[in-house]
Amino acid sequence: MSELPAAHAAGAGAPAPENDAKARMRAALTAELPEEIVLHAEEDLRPFECDGLSAYRRLPMLAVLPSTIEQVQAVLRICHAHDTPVVARGAGTGLSGGALPLESGVLLSLAKFNRILDIDTANRRATVQPGVRNLAISQAVDHLGLYYAPDPSSQIACSIGGNVAENSGGVHCLKYGLTTNNIVQIEIVTIEGERLTIGSPALDSPGYDLLALMTGSEGLLGVIVEVVVKLLPKPELAQCALIAFDDVRKAGNAVAEIIKAGIVPAGLEMLDHPAILATEEFVHAGYPTDAAAILLCEIDGTEGEVADDMARVREVVEASGATDIRISRDDVERALFWAGRKAAFPAMGRISPDYYCMDGTIPRRALADVLIGIGELSEQYGQRVANVFHAGDGNLHPLILYDANQPGELENTEAFGGAICRLCLEYGGTITGEHGVGVEKIDQMCVQFPSAELTQFHAVKAAFDAKTLLNPDKAVPTLHRCAEFGAMHVHHGQLPHPELERL
Amino acid sequence: MTETTDSTLAGLAAQVADACEAGRALTIAGGGSKPFLGEAPPDTNAEKLDITAYRGVVSYDPGELVMTARAGTLLAEIEAALDTEGQRLAFEPPHYGETATLGGTIATGISGPGRPYTGAARDFVLGTKIINGRGEVLRFGGEVMKNVAGYDLSRLMAGAHGTLGVLAEISLKVLPAPRFSRTRVFEFDAATAIERFNAWGLRPWPITAAYWEDGRAYLRLSGAESSVSAAMETLGGETLADDALFWADVREHRRDFFTRGDAPLWRLSVAPATPTLDLHGETALDWGGAQRWLVSDESPESIRAAVAAHGGHASVYRDAAGEPIRPRQHPMPAALRQLSQRLKHSMDPAGILNPGRIDPEF
Amino acid sequence: MQTSIIDALRDTEDGREADRILRACTHCGFCTATCPTYQLLGDERDGPRGRIYLIKQVLEGETPTEKTQYHLDRCLTCRACETTCPSGVEYAKLADIGRDLVDRQVERPARERWLRWLLRHVVAYRRRFAVVHALGQIARPFLVGRLAPLRQKLPPRRPRVDWPQASERSRLMLVHDGCVQPVATPNTNAHAARILDQLGIRLVAASGAGCCGALSQHLSHRAEAHDFARANIDAWWPYIEQGAEAIVITASGCGASITEYGYMLRNDPAYAEKAARVSELARDLSDILADEDLSALADIGGGRRVAYHPPCTLQNAPGLHDKIGVILAGAGYKLTHVSNAHLCCGSAGSYSILQPEIANQLRADKLSSLGADNPEVIVTANVGCQLHLEAAAGVPVRHWIELLEPEALKPVRAAAA
Known part of the structure; x- marks a missing residue:
């Protein structure tokens, strides 16, 4: 591990002798918890050193694997008493390093909380533990004709607790909203170890909408230990159109035209040429490998509605210059069309050893311009990029392909990513649509938010966690950090500078 | 126009900063259409922070499904602008008067009959520009559909009654207006209505509102004509003539139910399938059973206890003559209340923005 | 994923292979979703991604302890993870390398x-x-x-079914006999031979052939597994030269191993080619029958309810094709609905002996899924699963081929009644 850039492998190397703080915390934790759920040896901790963003790794001081809420409360209470930071982790599929551990902190795994506690058909809700997989909810209520709408691409594996912490989206957001629009209540444990119910079984609750604030707070305000999700009736029919274009700009414009036509597709996704190639090889979804871009446009509703809207979609995309339109004949074919999209990120592993996923969101009208801008940046930075994204929401997922074993490539990739973020902001967008800031986009937060806003965020954080122990140094940068980041920009012009330690 | 509005905002921010410095409470004044919402009524003796001059649509691109407008803009003006493009605010905000502003609508966080099916005010808030309690103008969220950069302080503003910050600008997601809409009427008692509303909710039908009053259930279906017609055929019932007016009356509390009698009007918020509650008085059911209106003389304690037993909460909408009921909102658990107070303090450290509107203490 | 394999391993065949496999992994975590032990235990170290990480540490020079060994031991090698991996990580191959490396450094208790x-x-x-x-x-x-x-693993004896009389048939196929099956469930291959005989195919078991090697392979004795493979190849080769069309697999666990012979012996100049040929010829019995005219069997099922448990080695390992559902439905059986069909039953070769606790939990879950839709009989396609399930099932558990021979139905019906 000695050849890893220091910035990305803090805590790696020869195992340090167990220091005082670690011994103290371990003793405090094992005094109240079973010994075998408190991991302390490097051998055991190493698998927890990163989440879905493996470019960032850090060995936690300790990892705890509780299976009851009381144990979670104990962990937080003890950490609070000992001023020890805590990072909560669900399925570890996050793409912004939100569950990256701290070398001086405790990693709190919620993976054992994987039971569905209650399905309330009449009220169309399910009460689930935070470690339940997103897809497992929909599978558990399928026989009732219901489903849970938000469906991030990692839905097979990602956990609902993580979804709430990140306010995850998915391909059906445009019509059905994000996580924040699809949950009614959560239970959290505060850093003091206190259990709180936020939200209610009703559609609103007295006082502030803390549910809105908690959703997407990236584990900085509390640890989620239970979630009540809304369930929706499955649409009578869903159809997906696979639409090919010979030009990215035409595809981008078609997206805007579909929305302008008054259609709200259940999903509207786009893949560019490199993304088509990579996914097609794995999934064999029948994507046209010669197309410059494809759109996947899903329409759902009643039979008449779907037929109506599909006809209009066809009209619009034909006018926008589509070269081929295929409409799914049945659910099997529809699932096949989607299979490629859903597996698109990790499928990059087939054409490149590593990939770096960006998450900017822009107004739809700027789609084509931003895509072309990304293409230009790709040439400038000399790295390949594949684009897979939620076109209907304007949520881009450029995947920068790189090889982590090549010295300097990750740093160049990060700089490229930063440039993409700035491009999104120039067009009136945001640096992250659904993956969260985590550690990955923390510097870009300095570009998106002036210091007054950041100061306000820190004040809100202090209302929940005065000692700044919950997932510190993620999501919201300190002003000091931004000053350094800004200075780096001013003095050196363009990143990267691999000689600089940035973490 | 830009210069004027900029200076208006700067003036408002300066006024807040001054008040913060002096520790002087401010009453945020919009159209004054909803003084009965919130904990205490607006303090008319306190200094007024008048936002009505900060008005106008900032941007609206129908192709983006986003509108940004200043808080002082009349709600009616916004709806008219959307209507010309065949779009609307899908949460159907009640106006409670012609002077209703966008700022007041979001600050109170109220939503109309479509709420359980299309979403609440907070669900459509994409971004806000606010003045915090220190007089700083801050921007959160944005004009895009998905945005998870930073805490979601924009949505938090919905329903905060201005106590966390003065809403200055709001970006909202808007949606195409339904192409076709029909309402069916059924003769049901309340228990049957609750049972049916929720059973129908399991079906993939285009239900967009469900209301019950005086032995009659009203179900609105909106969407493509073909799907509305197909659902109507299966459902049966009678078609209601002039249903747009009916739903507007429900939304604006213009129906006879809301004005009859002298007893207080309570709003009960519960899970939709909650059975009928054993409380004296007259009940109407909206939101498919999730929002219940109760005109009743029962004691606040017994009403709150009955609702709380089902995990819900009750608030007073209209007092009877005489002593007003306090508190008006359902009391929060102590720990949550302390957290809320700390949150309030983090955004308004001097406690000057609409004090008492969200909680008797802050 | 970034790797830095230590010099001592980097230039070995295992080191190169492990690095190649590791580099494909993007650490996305999709694999955890279909991993039976991760779903049961909720511990990163008991899921494929965590195990890959444990192996990676060893490859990068960390000295493993019995803890790494413990978590690698708890892997069923069911390969469900490989079916969900969008990056094509060949987990099982990496696991074999990793277990071998660890077992060489960590001595087990006596x-x-x-x-x-x-x-x-x-x-x-x-x-x-x-x-x-x-x-x-x-x-x-x-x-x-x-x-x-x-x-x-010692099921009660059942009446022996005879092989068909030796007769001249125009077509010839080999059958893999294996080690456990001829002793524990000898009737399976006899039924297969009788049915193929009716279809004009002579089935022969080569003398000298034995265990497929899977047991050794998964117990970190790969060289021993390779010896078994060579012995089998030697036993089968004369028949292959005579024109045997296929090596019929009636225990999918062995099939998964035989279809890997080509890979196992790729660096053995004397056997590489033959091994590749053998791997090509290995086909599941159902795959063979699906190509034949089975109209004579159309009504024998009589609508009886059958729960089918597809062995992991048939549904997850590449190389074998599962046509069992189609054949049974064609023969008039009613296949019941079985949820979570992708999860392992816990048998997993020697796993149920070495890890009884997890194996029994998985079996309990599996039997509840299999029994949910009231089957008369449970069928599977691997002797390991069959014996493991049978030991705790409330209904008979059979190899599916038994259902295609009317006389075999008698004990089924008798037991069901």
């Missing part, structure tokens, strides 16, 4: 070593196993403690 030795040196040898099996029938009451799981 009792454990003894048990593993026994598995490799008795179970994998038909005659020795037959002796133990016979003794075991007598010794059943004495199989207690750590040996108790063995009792389940």
Whole structure:
């Protein structure tokens, strides 16, 4: 591990002798918890050193694997008493390093909380533990004709607790909203170890909408230990159109035209040429490998509605210059069309050893311009990029392909990513649509938010966690950090500078 | 126009900063259409922070499904602008008067009959520009559909009654207006209505509102004509003539139910399938059973206890003559209340923005 | 994923292979979703991604302890993870390399070593196993403690079904006999031979062929597994030269191993080509039958309800094709709905003996899924799954081929009644 850039492998190397703080915390934790759920040896901790963003790794001081809420409360209470930071982790599929551990902190795994506690058909809700997989909810209520709408691409594996912490989206957001629009209540444990119910079984609750604030707070305000999700009736029919274009700009414009036509597709996704190639090889979804871009446009509703809207979609995309339109004949074919999209990120592993996923969101009208801008940046930075994204929401997922074993490539990739973020902001967008800031986009937060806003965020954080122990140094940068980041920009012009330690 | 509005905002921010410095409470004044919402009524003796001059649509691109407008803009003006493009605010905000502003609508966080099916005010808030309690103008969220950069302080503003910050600008997601809409009427008692509303909710039908009053259930279906017609055929019932007016009356509390009698009007918020509650008085059911209106003389304690037993909460909408009921909102658990107070303090450290509107203490 | 394999390993065949596999992994975590042990235990170290990480540490020069070994041992090698991996990570190959590396550095307790030795040196040898099996029938009451799981591997004897009379048939196929099956469920291959005989195919079991090598392979004795592979290739080769069309697999666990012979022996100049040919010829019995005219069997099922448990080696490992559902439905059986069909039953070769706790939990879950839709009989396609499930099932558990021979139905019906 000695050849890893220091910035990305803090805590790696020869195992340090167990220091005082670690011994103290371990003793405090094992005094109240079973010994075998408190991991302390490097051998055991190493698998927890990163989440879905493996470019960032850090060995936690300790990892705890509780299976009851009381144990979670104990962990937080003890950490609070000992001023020890805590990072909560669900399925570890996050793409912004939100569950990256701290070398001086405790990693709190919620993976054992994987039971569905209650399905309330009449009220169309399910009460689930935070470690339940997103897809497992929909599978558990399928026989009732219901489903849970938000469906991030990692839905097979990602956990609902993580979804709430990140306010995850998915391909059906445009019509059905994000996580924040699809949950009614959560239970959290505060850093003091206190259990709180936020939200209610009703559609609103007295006082502030803390549910809105908690959703997407990236584990900085509390640890989620239970979630009540809304369930929706499955649409009578869903159809997906696979639409090919010979030009990215035409595809981008078609997206805007579909929305302008008054259609709200259940999903509207786009893949560019490199993304088509990579996914097609794995999934064999029948994507046209010669197309410059494809759109996947899903329409759902009643039979008449779907037929109506599909006809209009066809009209619009034909006018926008589509070269081929295929409409799914049945659910099997529809699932096949989607299979490629859903597996698109990790499928990059087939054409490149590593990939770096960006998450900017822009107004739809700027789609084509931003895509072309990304293409230009790709040439400038000399790295390949594949684009897979939620076109209907304007949520881009450029995947920068790189090889982590090549010295300097990750740093160049990060700089490229930063440039993409700035491009999104120039067009009136945001640096992250659904993956969260985590550690990955923390510097870009300095570009998106002036210091007054950041100061306000820190004040809100202090209302929940005065000692700044919950997932510190993620999501919201300190002003000091931004000053350094800004200075780096001013003095050196363009990143990267691999000689600089940035973490 | 830009210069004027900029200076208006700067003036408002300066006024807040001054008040913060002096520790002087401010009453945020919009159209004054909803003084009965919130904990205490607006303090008319306190200094007024008048936002009505900060008005106008900032941007609206129908192709983006986003509108940004200043808080002082009349709600009616916004709806008219959307209507010309065949779009609307899908949460159907009640106006409670012609002077209703966008700022007041979001600050109170109220939503109309479509709420359980299309979403609440907070669900459509994409971004806000606010003045915090220190007089700083801050921007959160944005004009895009998905945005998870930073805490979601924009949505938090919905329903905060201005106590966390003065809403200055709001970006909202808007949606195409339904192409076709029909309402069916059924003769049901309340228990049957609750049972049916929720059973129908399991079906993939285009239900967009469900209301019950005086032995009659009203179900609105909106969407493509073909799907509305197909659902109507299966459902049966009678078609209601002039249903747009009916739903507007429900939304604006213009129906006879809301004005009859002298007893207080309570709003009960519960899970939709909650059975009928054993409380004296007259009940109407909206939101498919999730929002219940109760005109009743029962004691606040017994009403709150009955609702709380089902995990819900009750608030007073209209007092009877005489002593007003306090508190008006359902009391929060102590720990949550302390957290809320700390949150309030983090955004308004001097406690000057609409004090008492969200909680008797802050 | 970034890797930095230590110099001592980097230039070895295993090191290169492991690095290649690791580099494909993007650490996305999709694999955890279909991993039976991760779903059961909720511990990163008991899921494929965590195990890959544990192996990666060893490859990068960290000295493993019994803890890494423990979590690698708890892997079923069911390969469900490979079916969900969008990056094409060949987990099972990496696991074999990793277990071998770890086992060379971490000595197991004496009792454990003894048990593993026994598995490799008795179970994998038909005659020795037959002796133990016979003794075991007598010794059943004495199989207690750590040996108790063995009792389940000793099903009560059933009446023997005869192979067809030797006759001239125009087509020839080999059948893989294996080690456990001829002793524990000898009727399986007899039924297969009788049905193929009716279709004009002569089935032969080559003398000299034995265990497929899977047991050794998964107990970190890959060289021993390779020897088994060579022995089988030598036994089969004359028949292949005579024109045997296929090597018929009636125990998918063995099939998964035989279809890997080409990979296993790719660096053995004397065997590489033959091994690749053998791997090509290995086909599941259902895959063979699906190509034949089975109209004569159309009504034998009579609508009886059957729950089918697809072995992991048939649904997850590449190389074999599962046509069992189609054949049984075609024969008039009603296949019941089974949820979570992708999850392992816990048998997993020697796993149920070495990890009885997890194996029994998985079996309980599996039997509840299999039983949910009221089947008369449970069928599967691997002797390991069959014996493991049978030991705790409330309904008979059979190899599916038995359902295609009317006389075989009698015990099924009798047992069901």
